[in-house]
Amino acid sequence: MLTNIEFIQQSLELHLFFARIMKEHSFFLEIGFTPKNINFIRQCDYIRREFDMFLADVISISNGVISPDVLKSGEAVTPYTLKAEMASSYFTGITIPIELTESELGLKGNDMPVYNSVLEERVCILNERGMTLTKALANLKSTILSDVISCKMFTANYPLLIDHILREAKLYYNTIQKIQNREKVNLAKEANEQEIFWNRIMAEHSKFIRGLLDPTENELINTANNFGKEFDELTKEAKEAMDKSVSISKVTEDSLKAVKDIKKFKEQGTKGLIDCKIKSIIIPLLGDHTLREANHFLRLLNIFENVINK
Ligand SMILES: [Fe+2]
Numbered sequence: 001m002l003t004n005i006e007f008i009q010q011s012l013e014l015h016l017f018f019a020r021i022m023k024e025h026s027f028f029l030e031i032g033f034t035p036k037n038i039n040f041i042r043q044c045d046y047i048r049r050e051f052d053m054f055l056a057d058v059i060s061i062s063n064g065v066i067s068p069d070v071l072k073s074g075e076a077v078t079p080y081t082l083k084a085e086m087a088s089s090y091f092t093g094i095t096i097p098i099e100l101t102e103s104e105l106g107l108k109g110n111d112m113p114v115y116n117s118v119l120e121e122r123v124c125i126l127n128e129r130g131m132t133l134t135k136a137l138a139n140l141k142s143t144i145l146s147d148v149i150s151c152k153m154f155t156a157n158y159p160l161l162i163d164h165i166l167r168e169a170k171l172y173y174n175t176i177q178k179i180q181n182r183e184k185v186n187l188a189k190e191a192n193e194q195e196i197f198w199n200r201i202m203a204e205h206s207k208f209i210r211g212l213l214d215p216t217e218n219e220l221i222n223t224a225n226n227f228g229k230e231f232d233e234l235t236k237e238a239k240e241a242m243d244k245s246v247s248i249s250k251v252t253e254d255s256l257k258a259v260k261d262i263k264k265f266k267e268q269g270t271k272g273l274i275d276c277k278i279k280s281i282i283i284p285l286l287g288d289h290t291l292r293e294a295n296h297f298l299r300l301l302n303i304f305e306n307v308i309n310k
């Protein structure tokens with residue numbers, strides 16, 4: 001059972017990472033449609049703005065409450081988020097509330113926050129709202145995916161990307177639900193499941209990047225392709241660790257090394273997109289988005305490594 005403080009901290013930390021991820025998924029979907037699907041554009045835009053408001057409410061009660069490690073990890077915002085948002089807003093004409101990013105950059109962490117029953121109640125309500133919104137977005141993603149793969153609809157987003165962001169929404173929903181039930185996670189078991197999940201996500205990011213670069217960007221295409229293969233291999237190893245044919249500590253160690261490398265690649269890529277140094281059809285915010293997901297996975301891996309080596 002989670003303590004009251006753990007409940008508050010874990011909820012807010014989860015939302016700071018995932019609510020931003022969800023609002024960006026809505027944005028990526030929104031800009032991928034053709035004018036024929038104006039209804040889908042409107043639905044994605046609506047959910048995106050709902051997540052903006054939700055994230056604003058999360059930020060407004062997070063200062064001095066969440067752990068410094070989460071803030072340091074760069075999973076909520078990175079030094080590139082603001083510029084990536086400004087560039088993506090400029091390209092699409094869609095207003096992105098950069099003041100949320102600015103206030104997140106100013107958040108302070110605290111390892112020992114003081115318990116406050118009013119705050120606990122507010123977090124509990126936010127968790128319910130987060131679940132409702134995420135469920136609505138997941139349903140929309142499912143509909144889009146089935147329309148796309150049955151050739152009823154065209155979108156510039158890969159079917160695998162829609163499936164990928166649907167899996168991320170389901171993970172967010174299930175994690176809120178667990179926290180809301182005050183379930184304490186078994187970190188050793190969690191390590192294996194999360195490593196299967198996120199290594200696959202890293203492999204897919206590499207493949208999306210590979211496929212969205214301009215065909216003349218040979219070197220970057222090769223690097224992305226190699227990361228794709230490496231993370232496919234790590235996903236396989238993580239699955240084998242589930243049935244104990246590979247040790248989980250080895251998978252954790254190998255994943256840590258690989259994620260540190262892909263983090264650098266994504267960081268340089270995001271910077272290159274913002275500075276107009278890379279030819280591609282990647283919207284800059286997608287670069288920063290995948291960088292934050294790598295940062296999130298990296299923080300989890302560091303926790304798992306400590307638990308496993310104890
Ligand atoms: Fe994502």
Ligand SMILES: [Fe+2]
Binds near residue numbers: 293
């Ligand atoms: Fe992702």
